[in-house]
Amino acid sequence: MAEQDKASSTAKRAAKPTINDVARLAGVSKKTVSRVINRSTLLNSETRERVEQVIAELGYVPNPQARALALRRNFLIGLIHDNPNAQTVLNVQQGILEALQGTEFELVVRPVDRRSPLMLEDVRAFLNRQRLFGVLLLPPISENDVLANLCDELGCRYVRMGSAQLDDPEHLVASNDREAVREATTYLVDQGHRLIALIEGPRGFRSAAERRAGFEQAIEAAGIELPRNYIAEGNYTFESGIEAANRLLDLGPPPTAIFASNDEMAAGVVHAANQRGLSVPENLSVIGFDDTAIAAHIWPPLTTVRWPIIPMARSAALKLVGSPGDRTKAAAEPSFFLSSLVRRASVAPPRQ
Amino acid sequence: MAEQDKASSTAKRAAKPTINDVARLAGVSKKTVSRVINRSTLLNSETRERVEQVIAELGYVPNPQARALALRRNFLIGLIHDNPNAQTVLNVQQGILEALQGTEFELVVRPVDRRSPLMLEDVRAFLNRQRLFGVLLLPPISENDVLANLCDELGCRYVRMGSAQLDDPEHLVASNDREAVREATTYLVDQGHRLIALIEGPRGFRSAAERRAGFEQAIEAAGIELPRNYIAEGNYTFESGIEAANRLLDLGPPPTAIFASNDEMAAGVVHAANQRGLSVPENLSVIGFDDTAIAAHIWPPLTTVRWPIIPMARSAALKLVGSPGDRTKAAAEPSFFLSSLVRRASVAPPRQ
DNA sequence: TTGTAAGCGTTATCAA
DNA sequence: TTGATAACGCTTACAA
Numbered sequence: 130m131a132e133q134d135k136a137s138s139t140a141k142r143a144a145k146p147t148i149n150d151v152a153r154l155a156g157v158s159k160k161t162v163s164r165v166i167n168r169s170t171l172l173n174s175e176t177r178e179r180v181e182q183v184i185a186e187l188g189y190v191p192n193p194q195a196r197a198l199a200l201r202r203n204f205l206i207g208l209i210h211d212n213p214n215a216q217t218v219l220n221v222q223q224g225i226l227e228a229l230q231g232t233e234f235e236l237v238v239r240p241v242d243r244r245s246p247l248m249l250e251d252v253r254a255f256l257n258r259q260r261l262f263g264v265l266l267l268p269p270i271s272e273n274d275v276l277a278n279l280c281d282e283l284g285c286r287y288v289r290m291g292s293a294q295l296d297d298p299e300h301l302v303a304s305n306d307r308e309a310v311r312e313a314t315t316y317l318v319d320q321g322h323r324l325i326a327l328i329e330g331p332r333g334f335r336s337a338a339e340r341r342a343g344f345e346q347a348i349e350a351a352g353i354e355l356p357r358n359y360i361a362e363g364n365y366t367f368e369s370g371i372e373a374a375n376r377l378l379d380l381g382p383p384p385t386a387i388f389a390s391n392d393e394m395a396a397g398v399v400h401a402a403n404q405r406g407l408s409v410p411e412n413l414s415v416i417g418f419d420d421t422a423i424a425a426h427i428w429p430p431l432t433t434v435r436w437p438i439i440p441m442a443r444s445a446a447l448k449l450v451g452s453p454g455d456r457t458k459a460a461a462e463p464s465f466f467l468s469s470l471v472r473r474a475s476v477a478p479p480r481q
Numbered sequence: 482m483a484e485q486d487k488a489s490s491t492a493k494r495a496a497k498p499t500i501n502d503v504a505r506l507a508g509v510s511k512k513t514v515s516r517v518i519n520r521s522t523l524l525n526s527e528t529r530e531r532v533e534q535v536i537a538e539l540g541y542v543p544n545p546q547a548r549a550l551a552l553r554r555n556f557l558i559g560l561i562h563d564n565p566n567a568q569t570v571l572n573v574q575q576g577i578l579e580a581l582q583g584t585e586f587e588l589v590v591r592p593v594d595r596r597s598p599l600m601l602e603d604v605r606a607f608l609n610r611q612r613l614f615g616v617l618l619l620p621p622i623s624e625n626d627v628l629a630n631l632c633d634e635l636g637c638r639y640v641r642m643g644s645a646q647l648d649d650p651e652h653l654v655a656s657n658d659r660e661a662v663r664e665a666t667t668y669l670v671d672q673g674h675r676l677i678a679l680i681e682g683p684r685g686f687r688s689a690a691e692r693r694a695g696f697e698q699a700i701e702a703a704g705i706e707l708p709r710n711y712i713a714e715g716n717y718t719f720e721s722g723i724e725a726a727n728r729l730l731d732l733g734p735p736p737t738a739i740f741a742s743n744d745e746m747a748a749g750v751v752h753a754a755n756q757r758g759l760s761v762p763e764n765l766s767v768i769g770f771d772d773t774a775i776a777a778h779i780w781p782p783l784t785t786v787r788w789p790i791i792p793m794a795r796s797a798a799l800k801l802v803g804s805p806g807d808r809t810k811a812a813a814e815p816s817f818f819l820s821s822l823v824r825r826a827s828v829a830p831p832r833q
Numbered sequence: 834t835t836g837t838a839a840g841c842g843t844t845a846t847c848a849a
Numbered sequence: 850t851t852g853a854t855a856a857c858g859c860t861t862a863c864a865a
Contacts, residue, residue: 145609147858158836163860171834190610194549195858198841203546205589215571215774226592235611237557237587240578257497258542259587367778396778403780422567426719426748427779428755499842510852515844523850547842550857 146187155183210267211243216421224442263449272335292336302445309468310343326384328373370397385479392417410477429474498539507535562619563595568773576794615801624687644688654797661820662695678711678736680725722749737831744769762829781826
């Protein structure tokens, strides 16, 4: 348009219009334009319309860097995680990005080392410098209260994802791991299994503790007495699943079914069984947790607990940034998610 | 320290020191401090030391938002991708983050939809608004020249990852897919296979074309004539691997070996074979490509081509941001990476 | 309801 | 080799 040329009176083509350009063309002050951008309520609707029209004509978009400087706050959402499971991390990213779609927010990923003594200082430096709009905390690091307090202290919003009630509702999106595992274990019992082993997650993981609790509740409810060594510890990796399975299968009597606290370890169990010439589910039933891609892709397809990680991440992100446009949607978005058993081919009754 | 208290004369505790604080305490102008930060060469070394000492005492860190505004450039690296393989994406992120470790850069992830007509406009808006320091382009979208030109046009540095010579060396990190597949196929031939099928990647993927070319070269070199329908198309997903395998195994005569252009599809082939009661490798040999986690985790462990994706991503990121500290390291970092065959248990000689 | 002036914390220009 | 001054594009007082 001719008007536009007049506006960018000087210099280079393709110079992006600024708030000043909009103000001049609309015949208002930049503060007024700023008010339009930030949806201030104290605005003559006539003025607003005029400004909005100019904004549209110019294709003006506020500069995020300048806003960040003035507001002392970036439009970046951080994902802080220390999760041993790749697929989980990626699913979380997907969920967050779905929520951020169409907003001005971008996602910055920040893996940390839970075991490093410098971890907290790292995060502090990160938050301090980047002045993120907010962060999402993924398990297991989301279970760390010191970290959550640090966010608070630095004035950074946060939402934790977890498998138990770790925090106030406004800071938490949770799932019911305990009940889900109880259901899964009961399913094994119902199939006739009595020799059921557990491969639990690493010490210090709340999810590991919750899943173990669910397992024990089901076993107890069934009136089964399990030998102590029927509970093996893994660290959520495939390899640890193999090792734990080998330990369990060397026992006398060996279990006829194994519940692994995540799919990767369950895949390790299937792998170990194959190595020993045992076939799943004929000789050994296996259940995992997460329903990540590998669960459906290995043979036999894995019975597992579907953990709705993508919707959880989406919900967490929405909680952080507020609903885009529609206010009701964010409110409607639940922050408690139910996991449920997905029955596939890795479970069968035990051989007589 | 007492000095520090004197500096932040007013107001709130924990107010972060700014360049002005440093300047005042060091008795120089802020421009001089700025020069120290940016390693300007025109600086009296005495002045520099004094400033550096104050910086250290204060624990001063430049505000990235302010720098971004002044420089019209963020310290953000974007990862633009549209990759159907989750593990690949995550590995790339890992490689990039390794390279960015200890620098001031952060990683922003940006998945796009290759098939959307709005894709280019999306990217344009993204780059324009965020003014990223640079972006990394992952295959298959990295093969899109229009996209690369767009980056150029918008003054955004970019590095492409690819399986062929797509661009100038400064914009490219590449691998030798064609030769690697030739080697893998020749391995099947050497094992005695003659009925070898290919599941290729989707049309329009350079990697798919390269891998197919390598396959055909090896087949031709072996003097084998393959029926046309021994080449099936997949789209790099697990499900497409199952479908393609079923089509191939319905053929008369069916292949005794299948090369799938990535691991996910190869896992699908193994899955399909199991569903049909065929056992791998006794009845069917399978080779994949990527050496992602699933390759080692399924049963039998998959013979595959190891694509050094993590080092490639690290190298690409280094190319973008330059070497942190040590100048030689970045130069030494190669930008051409060799894939090689990883022999596991999914290949055996064909049954007589 | 709108505008003016003063930042936000950095870098670029250009003179000293 | 340094420094004053003006950007960078936006927001927050505080007035009008």
